[in-house]
Amino acid sequence: MARIKDVAAYAGVSVATVSRVLNSNPSVTAETRDRVYAAMTALNYRPNAVARSLRTEATRTLGLIIGDILNPFFTELARAVEDEAREAGYTVVIGNADERADQQDHYVRTLLEQRVDGLLICPTAEVTPLVEELAGGDLPLVFLDRTLPGMEVPSVRVDGTGAITELVAHLRALGHLRVAFVSGPGTLSTGRERTEAFLAAASANGLDVPAEYVRVGDFRAGSGQALTSALLDLPEPPEVIFLGDNLMALGALDEIRKRGLRVPDDIALASFDDVPWFAHTHPPITAISQPTAELGRRAVRVILGRLRGEPAESVVLPAVLTVRESCGEAGRVAL
Amino acid sequence: MARIKDVAAYAGVSVATVSRVLNSNPSVTAETRDRVYAAMTALNYRPNAVARSLRTEATRTLGLIIGDILNPFFTELARAVEDEAREAGYTVVIGNADERADQQDHYVRTLLEQRVDGLLICPTAEVTPLVEELAGGDLPLVFLDRTLPGMEVPSVRVDGTGAITELVAHLRALGHLRVAFVSGPGTLSTGRERTEAFLAAASANGLDVPAEYVRVGDFRAGSGQALTSALLDLPEPPEVIFLGDNLMALGALDEIRKRGLRVPDDIALASFDDVPWFAHTHPPITAISQPTAELGRRAVRVILGRLRGEPAESVVLPAVLTVRESCGEAGRVAL
């Protein structure tokens, strides 16, 4: 593959001049510039980003570590991050932690060795020494979707409190009294905050939530299924199960389907985190929608800001309730 | 950040020795090795992959360009590719072409500049000069999921012919006579082959398929919706619409829902490409399942083989039919 040296020789100039053309340095004559461009085309030259990065100490690359690439929420997030980064001339390297701390750390290490210019992490529930070290280091770092308690890292995330409060009121209005919540790990903001919001809203609406109605899942379909099963096996099972994310809702649907139960008559269902196909299930699922794409875009802006030396500020976006039919239809209840 | 030179100074050895330790070269005393490791830990040293790649002319990185990251099929594919690559010590950089030739080319260029060791491409329908050049070049290249006509590039893909034949027979057995197919672009193997298989199976089953029953979509939800709408508006609309991928099926569902029609009574539906939530729609959707993860893993093996100098052989995997209820229930039809 042609190197800058070959282009220089072909164009009859020095490598410095070719480099200047590559970086659109204005102090190059139009005539020389054209000759260099012609040489590049003739030799099919492609600049070596590896060499450039070594010299400039910048890779124009961002690392993104997501919880689970099979989760449509993270997919949409990743896409938004990539779009925003590309527009700014950055490449994104995605690492799929699969909600496992060791795999998250594997990608952190790899991305550090690759010398990414910044790191966006959706941290796993378990806080690792590596991530703690990162928080104290000077690589631009942003927590995405989730925060970890006691860590001074700027974050970009969604606050679901308002939407959860609205959802509980909606359930109450439909006449439901026994509502269970399958949340995420308490070490993650997305687990902790949603649980607190749910309990506060329940109490505000006069709902009694026994301890066994609040379960802790891991944001994967399997735990949604297992915990739904456990809830349905209670001596007094809930009338509604509210799942903490779309994958756990999928698991719950699997379990409900397996048991031959009907939604919402036998058991009502709601989910935090809306995905397109929720509109097409039987029945369509009431869910809390997050501004996922906006989340990703804002995170990139925060980290690019840090790269320009601006102070990083955390961002919190609101979620909204999308009422469908899985908790009972207003019309039907009114009868 | 600590460099190899710092580690060498701290351990009282030369940079060459540190490098040997890094690369587990056996000709280093256990005692020296331990001293070097201690120095690395003390300085929190992380090898600079950029410098290493410049020298070794290998990045241990693979590029993967997919059609659309929001499509669960590609997500699963990407995940499998990443898993298999990671096990072999490779990093994957994903580019989302969004089914657009210009964006595909953007990622090809970026990945070439980053000097990836190999490239896995799910090519867009439009063949670009850049991709043609690539096919003639010496960078290991594999086409994934799709092939392009007349290009000598090893590919790893699925053959749906058998499953499509089975599906058509299934439709015929349920009593359907008017079956429409929304396929993908004819320049892609996934479009061309599926159409041919469908037409052959239809004729074998004595079904008459008028030209207006065969539509060409672009594997995106929007075209599934638009083409479903067009089909439903025909003077003699089909009884069944068979969609060429899961996103077009989602679009079709949107249109059907908008019109207030019922599946399968008003219009039956089937999809090439199965996704988990097809089991949870109303009604569950009959689909052709692809061995998606296997596809991704095999592609990585082919390209890693080429990197080791082995000749690359194309791989073709079979798809299978998963009958659900969206084409009518056998039981019901029997009544």
Next chain:
DNA sequence: TACCCTCGTGAAATCGATTACATGGAGGGC
């Protein structure tokens, strides 16, 4: 004792770009 081989280690070249500094020529002011 002389010779040679092996083994562990070090010095220095190298990968392909960027960039600080040097250089030479043109042009302008006096």
Next chain:
DNA sequence: GCCCTCCATGTAATCGATTTCACGAGGGTA
């Protein structure tokens, strides 16, 4: 006509690793 300035370009150091080659010590053999 001299000198200074500025501008376009070139020379060479540099980024952080790997790798070739050389070297010196130690051990075995004759």
